[in-house]
Amino acid sequence: AGIFTYDPGFTSTASCESKITYIDGDEGILLHRGYPIEQLAEHGDFLETCYLLLYGELPTKAQKQDFDYRVTHHTMVHEQMTRFFTGFRRDAHPMAVMCGVVGAMSAFYHDSTDISDPHQRMVASLRMIAKMPTIAAMAYKYHVGQPFVYPKNELGYAANFLHMCFAVPCEEYKVNPVLARAMERIFILHADHEQNASTSTVRLAGSSGANPFACIAAGIACLWGPAHGGANEAALNMLDEIGSVDRIPEFIDRAKDKNDPFRLMGFGHRVYKNYDPRAKIMEKTCHEVLSELGIKDDPQLDIAMELERIALTDEYFIEKKLYPNIDFYSGITLKALGFPTTMFTVLFAVARTVGWIAQWKEMIEDPKQKIGRPRQLYTGAEQRDYVPIAKR
Ligand code: CMC
Secondary structure, eight states: OOOOOOOGGGSSOOOOOOSSEEEETTTTEEEETTEEHHHHHHHOOHHHHHHHHHHSSOOOHHHHHHHHHHHHTTOOOOTTHHHHHHTSOTTOOHHHHHHHHHHHHHHHTGGGGOTTOHHHHHHHHHHHHHHHHHHHHHHHHHHHTOOOOOOOTTSOHHHHHHHHHHOBTTBOOOOOHHHHHHHHHHHHHHSOOTTOHHHHHHHHHHTTTOOHHHHHHHHHHHHTSTTTTTHHHHHHHHHHHHOSGGGHHHHHHHHHOTTSOOOOTTBOOSSOSSOOHHHHHHHHHHHHHHHHTTOOOOHHHHHHHHHHHHHHTSHHHHHTTOOBOHHHHHHHHHHHHTOOGGGHHHHHHHHHHHHHHHHHHHHHTOTTOOOOOOOOOOOSOOOOOOOOGGGO
């Protein structure tokens, strides 16, 4: 027996020390290795952010070239992997496919199981960052019933991903650089977010010394839920359900009603009690994408903007400090880029992979690292004697 602090949802328990990401939820500040997310999203590219998260510093030109080269040369997946995809029902949710396929990578990369070897850890990190877009694009192609498209390594990270998703053998496909830049920014915005549920899951799974690909699969499973990464899909479905601007007050009332389980998806955050800094950049990116595509009138965007306006002036949301989070505008943007809602959380997983792996690596390399093993407050029956079934 022992006395333990009970902290449901770990609202006030630090599970680790970390040097990777800093969030000031009251001020709406997000820093990666000290650099503001606004600056990384505006000036950096995704692989530069990956390098920063993994190694702690922005790369020099030579380091960046070398890193890009090494990641790019791991973009292919084993041809046998295609059989994993085809084993799924064709209407399987792409996140279900991702959980299975990424977990299966642990069988293809059994060498990564030796996590005590820094070289193996590094190779596993590069493989995961490189292969996740390929796997995600394959999940998409399988979903829409089109042939898989191989990576094109002369393209940038996001452009290559768009190419693998949207190129078809029967016609010429050229990646629009404005859309590729938007995709890159979306990846940067999702790259890491300290000890969120999926990252904590990856750390907990990894704390037992398990194969890192299997740990990332655990993270993907956790990300799937609508309270976490699944919120981008749920937010767009909600905008669809609202349907028109005049129905917003009805849904606002529902969100405030304690007897109604409905919540405004894409609103609220455990840590941010102010505007999520990523949501602001996402909103800007959303407008850029719609303007590039010549979409002048998007009913979902109109509903989203009006919903935000009303919620931000409503006493309930002000009092509870509920602001739009990153998932509020990401759905509209991803839809405009051509993705079905079922792919939204998959894209989140592609981007968050670097955060998961950087946090996993930090944990494995921490001399204070122990297996994660929370305690509990037992509230069940006291000891009692077994009753034979005939006497029950
Ligand atoms: N709509 C209406 N009420 C809300 C909402 C919402 N979206 N979010 C929180 N509340 C209320 C909640 O009912 C509670 O009220 P009370 O104190 O009267 O019981 C209060 O605000 C605090 O909420 P909580 O659920 O105790 O807070 P939490 O820190 O446990 O949950 C959250 C955070 C993000 C799960 C929650 O705000 C939520 O469910 N939001 C909608 C889903 C969503 O957008 N998730 C994405 C999060 S950001 C990206 C990511 O992590 O993937």
